[in-house]
Amino acid sequence: MSHxxxxxxxxxxxGADGVHVGTVDGVEGDRIKLTKKDSGAQVEGATGEHEGHHHYISMGLVAGVEGDQVRLSATGANAQTFEEEGGE
Known part of the structure; x- marks a missing residue:
């Protein structure tokens, strides 16, 4: 099912554990573009070394959309390992 x-x-x-991973800036192809302010997502143990550019989450990680939230099938910490950086 497409979201x-x-x-x-x-x-x-x-994330599946309720942890904030980011905020949607838009959808580009099969990826969710996160806002730059969430580049160093507030996940325990995360660092801000990639702060300042967009990160992307694969649509394949989306488990569902409920209200104003996109829920992933991976935990917040695991989702961050799947993030891709943009070419900015």
Whole structure:
């Protein structure tokens, strides 16, 4: 099932454990673009070394869209390991 049409700008992206992973800046192809302010996602043990550019989450990690939240199938910490950086 595709969640592309349900995901909108400013929605919160959360891991399966309820941890904040990021905020949607948009959808580009099969990836969710996170806002730059969430580049160093507030995940325990995360560092801000990649701060300042967009990160992307694969649509394959989306378990569902509920209200104003995008829920991932991976925990917050695991989702961060799957993030991809943009070319900015």
């Amino acid at each position: 592309h049409d349900k995901i909108k700008e400013h929605m919160e992206v959360i």
